[in-house]
Amino acid sequence: xxxxxxxxxxxxxxxxxxxxxxxxxxxxxxxxxxxxxxxxxxxxxxxxxxxxxxxxxxxxxxxxxxxxxxxxxxxxxxxxxxxxxxxxxxxxxxxxxxxxxxxxxxxxxxxxxxxxxxxxxxxxxxxxxxxxxxxxxxxxxxxxxxxxxxxxxxxxxxxxxxxxxxxxxxxxxxxxxxxxxxxxxxxxxxxxxxxxxxxxxxxxxxxxxxxx
Numbered sequence: 287x288x289x290x291x292x293x294x295x296x297x298x299x300x301x302x303x304x305x306x307x308x309x310x311x312x313x314x315x316x317x318x319x320x321x322x323x324x325x326x327x328x329x330x331x332x333x334x335x336x337x338x339x340x341x342x343x344x345x346x347x348x349x350x351x352x353x354x355x356x357x358x359x360x361x362x363x364x365x366x367x368x369x370x371x372x373x374x375x376x377x378x379x380x381x382x383x384x385x386x387x388x389x390x391x392x393x394x395x396x397x398x399x400x401x402x403x404x405x406x407x408x409x410x411x412x413x414x415x416x417x418x419x420x421x422x423x424x425x426x427x428x429x430x431x432x433x434x435x436x437x438x439x440x441x442x443x444x445x446x447x448x449x450x451x452x453x454x455x456x457x458x459x460x461x462x463x464x465x466x467x468x469x470x471x472x473x474x475x476x477x478x479x480x481x482x483x484x485x486x487x488x489x490x491x492x493x494x495x496x497x498x
Contacts, residue, residue, distance in 0.1 A: 305362045309357070309359055309374045309392070310375045312357075313356075314355075318431065323433075327439075331450065333454065340368035353383065372390060372392040378398075379432070398412070400431070402419045418431045427470075430467060437471040438481070441476075455471060
């Protein structure tokens, strides 16, 4: 396995409720864009939302098909350990990732999976959304499933603001694909907001978009 890490830090805006340590794991297979998704999430939270962030990524020896994950720690305040130990949010875009990376979930953790590619979610409280199907059927571009997933994560959990996420995303996508990626992000937000109304109260974190 190969790994790389980075840390981003910016001052926290005055008057905002402090955010405790939140551990995020984005997982799937090589080729699904999880490393890019992790980078976008980290920069959105660190550079644009003004939180302290640490990111570690790992991937198998194959460019496509091997296991892939990105771990992002988000906090207002110092991050003393940059690795996940009790995951607060797991995104799994295939069954292998859901099985392999769900062993250290925190009690009440968010688990968000691709409903078409994960038949057996690691918890009955998981939120299953059609990221890949939506990318393929609605946007005709399966490769933006990761962006749709990021939009849903923002809408469901509020750990990163949509405005910050869009800024970070547009800074990393290839020229000429900005409109497509904005549509993908908006579609993910729509899916997330629709699902949020169906989530049981005990499943929702104390963090919300209103805190951002």
